[in-house]
Amino acid sequence: xxxxxxxxxxxxxxxxxxxxxxxxxxAGPGSGKTTVVTQRIANLxxxxxxxxxxxxxxxxxxxxxxxxDRVYHLLEKSGCHSKGLTVSTFHAxxxxxxxxxxxxxxxxxxxxxxxxxxxxxxxKSAIKTCDLDSSNWRPASVLAAISTAKxxxxxxxxxxxxxxxxxxxxxAKMYRAYDNILRENDAVDFDDLLLHTAxxxxxxxxxxxxxxxxxxxxMIDEYxxxxxxxxxIANKIASNHxxxxxxxxxxxxxxxxxxxxxxxxxxxxxxxxxxxxxxxxRNFRSTGKIVEAAAALIKNNVQxxxxxxxxxxxxxxxxxxxTVASEHEEAHAIVEEVKRLREDGLPLKEMAVLYRxxxxxxxxxxxxxxxxxxxxxxxxxxxxxxxxxxxAISYLRLLVNPKDNVAFIRIINTxxxxxxxTSIARLEQLAYTKGLALLETTTMVTKDQGFTTRAINALKKxxxxxxxxxVDGRSEESLTAAGSLADLVERVVRESGLEELYSKxxxxxxxxxxxxxxxxVSAASEFEQRYDAEHENEKTSTPLSLLFAFLExxxxxSDADAIDPENGAVTLMTLHASKGLEFDFxxxxxxxxxxxxxxxxxxxxxxxxxxxxxxYVGITRARKHLMLxxxxxRTQRGISNRTIESRFIREMTGVMTxxxxxxxxxxxxxxIPEVTNDITVGSMVRHKRFGVGKVQRVIRRPRGSxxxxxxxxxxxxxxxxxxxxELVRSSxxxxxxxxxxx
DNA sequence: AACTGTAAACTTTTT
DNA sequence: GTTTACAGTT
Numbered sequence: 097x098x099x100x101x102x103x104x105x106x107x108x109x110x111x112x113x114x115x116x117x118x119x120x121x122x123a124g125p126g127s128g129k130t131t132v133v134t135q136r137i138a139n140l141x142x143x144x145x146x147x148x149x150x151x152x153x154x155x156x157x158x159x160x161x162x163x164x165d166r167v168y169h170l171l172e173k174s175g176c177h178s179k180g181l182t183v184s185t186f187h188a189x190x191x192x193x194x195x196x197x198x199x200x201x202x203x204x205x206x207x208x209x210x211x212x213x214x215x216x217x218x219x220k221s222a223i224k225t226c227d228l229d230s231s232n233w234r235p236a237s238v239l240a241a242i243s244t245a246k247x248x249x250x251x252x253x254x255x256x257x258x259x260x261x262x263x264x265x266x267x268a269k270m271y272r273a274y275d276n277i278l279r280e281n282d283a284v285d286f287d288d289l290l291l292h293t294a295x296x297x298x299x300x301x302x303x304x305x306x307x308x309x310x311x312x313x314x315m316i317d318e319y320x321x322x323x324x325x326x327x328x329i330a331n332k333i334a335s336n337h338x339x340x341x342x343x344x345x346x347x348x349x350x351x352x353x354x355x356x357x358x359x360x361x362x363x364x365x366x367x368x369x370x371x372x373x374x375x376x377x378r379n380f381r382s383t384g385k386i387v388e389a390a391a392a393l394i395k396n397n398v399q400x401x402x403x404x405x406x407x408x409x410x411x412x413x414x415x416x417x418x419t420v421a422s423e424h425e426e427a428h429a430i431v432e433e434v435k436r437l438r439e440d441g442l443p444l445k446e447m448a449v450l451y452r453x454x455x456x457x458x459x460x461x462x463x464x465x466x467x468x469x470x471x472x473x474x475x476x477x478x479x480x481x482x483x484x485x486x487x488a489i490s491y492l493r494l495l496v497n498p499k500d501n502v503a504f505i506r507i508i509n510t511x512x513x514x515x516x517x518t519s520i521a522r523l524e525q526l527a528y529t530k531g532l533a534l535l536e537t538t539t540m541v542t543k544d545q546g547f548t549t550r551a552i553n554a555l556k557k558x559x560x561x562x563x564x565x566x567v568d569g570r571s572e573e574s575l576t577a578a579g580s581l582a583d584l585v586e587r588v589v590r591e592s593g594l595e596e597l598y599s600k601x602x603x604x605x606x607x608x609x610x611x612x613x614x615x616x617v618s619a620a621s622e623f624e625q626r627y628d629a630e631h632e633n634e635k636t637s638t639p640l641s642l643l644f645a646f647l648e649x650x651x652x653x654s655d656a657d658a659i660d661p662e663n664g665a666v667t668l669m670t671l672h673a674s675k676g677l678e679f680d681f682x683x684x685x686x687x688x689x690x691x692x693x694x695x696x697x698x699x700x701x702x703x704x705x706x707x708x709x710x711x712y713v714g715i716t717r718a719r720k721h722l723m724l725x726x727x728x729x730r731t732q733r734g735i736s737n738r739t740i741e742s743r744f745i746r747e748m749t750g751v752m753t754x755x756x757x758x759x760x761x762x763x764x765x766x767x768i769p770e771v772t773n774d775i776t777v778g779s780m781v782r783h784k785r786f787g788v789g790k791v792q793r794v795i796r797r798p799r800g801s802x803x804x805x806x807x808x809x810x811x812x813x814x815x816x817x818x819x820x821x822e823l824v825r826s827s828x829x830x831x832x833x834x835x836x837x838x
Numbered sequence: 839a840a841c842t843g844t845a846a847a848c849t850t851t852t853t
Numbered sequence: 854g855t856t857t858a859c860a861g862t863t
Binding site: 155156185186187188211212286287289290350351353354452453454455477509512514515516517518519550651652653654655656670671672673691694695696697710732733 | 839840848849850851852853
């Protein structure tokens with residue numbers, strides 16, 4: 097919805113004016129949800145509620161920022177201010193609570209937030225301590241099981257009590273070990289931020305009272321995507337005054353896989369007996385034909401309350417389905433459409449390309465680049481996933497939290513300092529017996545513990561560097577001028593040796609890495625400016641405390657945060673990341689069974705319905721133009737396969753224009769055996785690893801012929817098309833290769 | 839201890 | 854097709 101819409105519908109008015117008591121707003125796509133929420137906040141403040149007493153929770157930083165901005169502008173006109181208003185993501189809000197109260201639930205307020213990679217390495221060591229076969233327990237799947245538990249507010253103790261079978265007991269054991277490691281390292285993972293906050297609110301009366309006294313009005317956006325733990329957090333804070341307003345749409349619930357509990361929204365009236373429910377059904381975003389397509393699709397969901405969708409706008413353009421030969425043609429067709437619309441006067445920033453999985457972005461990016469059409473991929477997290485950035489961040493994290501062993505391990509030998517696996521194992525042993533963190537142990541190493549002189553010197557030098565950084569980081573003097581955080585970051589990048597490591601002119605890649613490190617310094621600088629502006633009245637004590645805030649910010653970025661509405665470029669992103677956004681033109685790529693719906697959802701109806709909702713979310717992002725594409729053939733993981741058109745297209749036929757633009761044949765055989773034709777029984781061939789051998793047998797099959805080859809090392813059965821065999825002529829033997837003996 | 843190369847796994851979606 | 858993990862080499 098446009099911000100300048102000043103006239104509200106009756107339903108919108110009702111929602112805005114309903115300030116006291118529980119309220120559920122069922123907001124369909126494009127129904128002015130954000131307008132209602134921001135107007136409501138402005139209303140409260142104008143009615144005399146202190147901004148400080150209002151809490152609004154969103155799912156991405158981007159959404160929070162937008163909400164803040166809009167409230168600010170609404171209030172500007174009336175002479176009120178919004179200083180002290182809390183608009184935050186659930187995770188960032190919980191992080192702040194734990195910064196205040198953390199010592200009561202996790203024994204510290206200066207914890208580090210672990211990302212997925214950190215979690216994995218913590219889990220790896222956890223599994224090791226459990227005497228379980230690590231080949232049977234993959235860190236990722238154990239973490240997934242624990243995450244599911246945490247989203248249901250099941251902590252370690254509860255999980256242990258409830259575990260009955262071998263599987264459950266094994267997970268419980270690893271949950272305990274993992275939790276111990278996190279506690280030892282003063283670390284929390286994403287789910288912990290929610291879990292520990294909920295535990296705090298349940299068990300600590302003082303903390304709960306403090307929060308419920310402060311936040312007299314609570315608002316939650318995208319309520320259909322909250323999990324049980326989040327429900328408990330909001331519910332505890334609002335339990336006394338009961339001024340809770342939640343906004344959501346069951347049809348747009350797309351995070352059940354992450355623990356989102358749709359019953360939060362469905363059972364709202366049960367939880368809050370006196371609660372009011374206001375449906376916002378009229379769509380002000382999309383033109384008629386687009387809404388028709390969305391309606392045709394979503395009505396196929398059985399587990400759903402049927403509701404009429406109607407738009408206030410004209411019919412507009414009919415959405416179209418483009419059937420193309422391959423992913424390359426798909427990308428081409430989308431770029432061509434973008435160019436056509438640009439000529440019609442549509443700005444690029446009003447266009448988006450959506451897809452089910454990130455892997456699909458590659459081909460699209462190539463096409464946009466080749467055609468010279470500006471584009472941005474919404475991957476805010478990508479920067480922080482880079483190796484060199486992770487390393488720099490680890491140095492910084494260790495500065496703020498000396499107990500962070502995961503960070504320590506990642507950097508103790510990067511750049512190489514002559515501290516290898518053996519030395520690290522010894523150090524871990526020493527730390528274990530002394531009950532200290534790894535960094536704290538570095539000064540205690542001696543020769544009779546088995547450490548080499550080289551290792552001892554390197555470790556001592558390492559800890560001396562840290563000591564120096566800490567001394568300067570704690571001094572208030574270095575905070576006199578702006579840029580103190582950036583200075584600290586720059587200094588760590590330089591003195592850690594990372595700068596030098598990537599300065600060695602070894603290739604293009606290293607130059608990129610160096611630039612990325614520079615970018616990290618500017619990110620710190622930008623953060624500092626933003627932070628100073630937002631906290632102008634508060635006096636920050638030291639560069640280290642700024643660093644704390646910066647690292648927290650870094651840990652909680654999301655892909656959607658990277659979307660910059662001001663840029664003149666097409667946005668490429670996953671369907672999930674598109675939630676809450678809108679564009680004049682939307683293209684959705686890869687409408688194929690197995691992709692959308694994704695293959696992991698094909699066999700369970702509830703998951704299939706979530707895929708359908710995901711597609712529905714994508715479609716309803718479009719204001720004026722909608723284009724869906726389906727490729728007859730798609731190469732995934734290096735293998736090209738024929739595809740089946742998505743059932744979702746079938747469900748929308750009649751509402752859409754079908755179009756086939758096949759300039760290349762799609763019905764070609766799956767394997768082109770051309771290069772392998774002259775390999776027959778008796779041929780001499782060379783394999784990269786097995787060397788030279790003689791072909792014993794060839795079984796021709798349409799996809800993947802099997803060959804039996806007698807190598808020096810023994811008989812091997814290989815797939816002809818993938819073995820990458822090189823035909824060896826007898827004349828080659830004289831060139832120094834000794835012929836195999838049989 | 840550090841580097842190099844090859845096999846295996848990998849892909850949903852995210853704070 | 855890409856990344857990671859491990860094994861083998863210097």
